[in-house]
Amino acid sequence: MIKSRAVVAPGRGKPVGVVSIDVPDPGPGEVRVRVQACGVCHTDLHYREGGINDEFPFLLGHEAAGVVEATGPGVTEVSEKDFVVLNWRAVCGDCRACRRGRPWYCFDTNNADQSMQLEDGTPLSPALGIGAFSERTLVHAGQCTRVDPAARPAVVSLLGCGVMAGVGAAINTGNVSRGDSVAVIGCGGVGDGSIAGAWLAGAARIIAVDTDPKKLEWAAEFGATHTINAAEADTVAEIRSLTGGNGADVVIDAVGRPSTFEQAFYARDLAGTLVLVGVPTPEMEIELPLLDVFGRGGAIRSSWYGDCLPSRDFPMLTDLYQQGRLPLEKFVSEEIALDEVEEAFAKMERGEVLRSVVKF
Template identity: 70%
Template sequence: MVHRVKGIVVTGKNEPVSLETVLVPDPGPGEALVDIITCGVCHTDLHYKLGGISDDYPFLLGHEATGRVSAVGEGVTEVAVGDRVILNWRAVCGECRACRKGQPQYCFNTHNATQKMTLEDGTELSPALGIGAFIEKTLVAAGQCTKIDEESDAAAVGLLGCGIMAGIGAAINTGAVQRGESVAVIGCGGVGCAAIAGAKLAGATTIIAVDIDQQKLARAQELGATHTVDSSASDPVEAIRELTGGFGADVVIEAVGRPETYRQAFYARDLAGRVVLVGVPTPEMTLELPLLDVFGRGGSLKSSWYGDCLPSRDFPMLVDQYKLGRLPLDAFVTERIGLDDIEAAFEKMHAGTVLRSVVEL
């Protein structure tokens, strides 16, 4: 059986999105059909629209989603019909060298649904991050579904599917923030603010938010920052050092993805401190650092891909922290919109006036 549903598609680089009829097949072996409940409007979707990911147009956008499993294919044991789930783009294979080493969060062979969703004329769609969730129903690999309970706000917890998990995981998983440590976060968009919330959850006592936008700095304080630095008005490296006894932060998280801000992060950390890159650079960017400084400062330089998360481990734990009032996921939901409002949501995102717009179906 083929399901005819409405979904948001972009047909070419920087073209406006359109609401199209999409044909979604029943799930095959290892696949799950999911009725979408909510989907956050993530910067990655905008990157797809602008041609920053690949040229495999047309794209079915959306990936930061919650849904309910409506059908499963042969051999599926991870989820069952009726399960409420968060979708993820790390369906671990269980067989690659990372999985065999007991590190499935670094799985090198994550997978998606085998069958393709298409337009009515048969044109195959490329689903964003292998999900494609700005749609009434989507087809994914069953391993892309993580079961959660029925009690939490779907719009809030669904944000764990991508950007918010990336930020929280950069602090907790990659940066391994410990109780009593100092943390600086450079760049206070959605991912940076999530890193601040993650640092607070981990028990950091000094959390420094760095940005050039006063509105973003104010939001960062609401989410756990103890200090703010306007880097358009002062040197952020010196400011971070002043706020940490002259030493620098134990962990500095760079959530912008630019060489300039990465250098700031590198020099704003304490000796033997950790730098975490979670901001996504563009392909042409390069970084130059004195090798003696890399050697002499010790510590570690890490990149964080999807917050080094394991969805089956991290999503339920973070939903529990949300329900206990320790993780303010509701604060990331700036507005709730419909499928017809996504183009406007991209404009608000580009202007920096929202943390997340969330589509409710």
């Protein structure tokens, strides 16, 4: 057992605090990681607000990079001193998706068996099975992906969730290819990741949609060729106008609301693809004429974690960043201390940052 300073959400809607926790020595298949950097993701705020479940107290943080400090029995994936990015999809290799050669859909992903705890013995629920707003965290070995140790931790940590979800929504789920037209609705971290992914894939026209002029400026830095302020224009009409009246080949909804989903549905070309990567809340419903669903053809796809395979995608995207072909550093708005997470949530809600990153 080892002590660690960590950010814990004690109850629904209550401010987070920095406390001392106990991190167990790794057991079979487990790894203890010394965290070097962890991004502040909107999912962490959902946990704090009780929007995921009520299993408080939560150990927040999941977009993380660090160094393997200790490994448990049977661990072969990583070794001590390896530089890793953490992921929340440690594929099992044995579920029906894995057996069919589709491990990015794994239905039985692995997490550490032991619980990290408050000093009074109260078990902590780690966000997305990681809990990395902590000097050290305990994860399953499959949640660790080795990447180039020369990469900057504060930058590549963001591959652990939002950036990967966005890039993967374009490349893996949307299958964007050279010459395609792509529209992305919502230009936060995930949306800008989708824009960067579309640019990487060779899309000819990339249309960014948001209501915040600042976010539209950020989108242009990631490769958007056109921008639409949805507060001032009809999103569907503008996307059609920019695509010869046809609609985009791929439209990515990075917001996840009924209104944006409907816009994405009608803003795509006939036989085009709609990708939903923004996460809706349980009460949301969508109603569309079934004849339109049939008549427009194409595909409506949900993107889970960008349909990524961490062992394949994290090293590749890290290499692209190191080569100057993927501007991951532009996602980092600021580097903060562990006790500044609560203020980072406020900045996120005000739309002032793409990502605040806790640096240890």
